[in-house]
Amino acid sequence: MTKNLIIYYSRRGQNYVNGEIVDLPVGNTEVIVNFIRECIDADTFQVETVKDYPEDYMETTEIAQQELDDDARPELKNELNDISQYDTIIIASPNWWGTLPMALFTQLEKLDFTGKTVKTVITHEGSGLGDAMDDIEKLCRGADIREGLKIHGAEVQDSKGMIERWIE
Numbered sequence: 001m002t003k004n005l006i007i008y009y010s011r012r013g014q015n016y017v018n019g020e021i022v023d024l025p026v027g028n029t030e031v032i033v034n035f036i037r038e039c040i041d042a043d044t045f046q047v048e049t050v051k052d053y054p055e056d057y058m059e060t061t062e063i064a065q066q067e068l069d070d071d072a073r074p075e076l077k078n079e080l081n082d083i084s085q086y087d088t089i090i091i092a093s094p095n096w097w098g099t100l101p102m103a104l105f106t107q108l109e110k111l112d113f114t115g116k117t118v119k120t121v122i123t124h125e126g127s128g129l130g131d132a133m134d135d136i137e138k139l140c141r142g143a144d145i146r147e148g149l150k151i152h153g154a155e156v157q158d159s160k161g162m163i164e165r166w167i168e
């Protein structure tokens with residue numbers, strides 16, 4: 001049987017949805033992760049930074065932009081070192097400034113993706129996948145990287161059917 005691992009990042013709290021700041025009790029990407037787990041057996045690993053981002057959305061975007069400009073590698077609470085027992089790695093992430101949050105760079109570049117299948121789902125507020133797939137190509141060398149799925153933040157709650165078809 002195929003062994004699946006979901007590696008994801010998601011930030012609860014203030015976010016920008018359809019042009020408005022709203023407070024998300026569960027982050028958009030985490031909603032998707034929960035749907036994936038209803039469709040397939042999968043272990044999960046949540047990437048979390050030691051330093052929390054501010055509650056405020058705009059402040060978070062400013063810090064995130066600086067991290068992208070600096071090509072930063074934010075420190076993580078826990079790091080995954082070994083994915084050898086898994087066949088398929090599902091990467092679930094928000095689009096931050098056109099790519100993955102830098103915390104996912106910290107995590108993904110530590111792993112050996114040789115021979116793995118990688119499926120990516122990105123939630124976004126208009127930019128779709130952006131450059132995320134180009135960065136995943138670089139971060140997950142040696143993997144069979146499948147076409148990414150993009151889901152608009154405002155539509156995550158209605159996306160279970162789409163997730164079901166994509167994950168098969």
Ligand SMILES: Cc1cc2nc3c(=O)[nH]c(=O)nc-3n(C[C@H](O)[C@H](O)[C@H](O)COP(=O)(O)O)c2cc1C
Pocket residue numbers: 009010011012015016017024026027028029030057060061062064065093094095096097098099123124125126127128152153
């Ligand atoms: C720091 C930051 C940067 C963002 N940059 C973009 C962006 O460049 N393009 C875009 O479409 N959405 C952007 N967004 C919106 C998120 O991608 C979107 O709200 C996503 O669904 C959030 O997922 P989460 O709730 O799981 O963290 C950004 C959000 C944050 C917090």
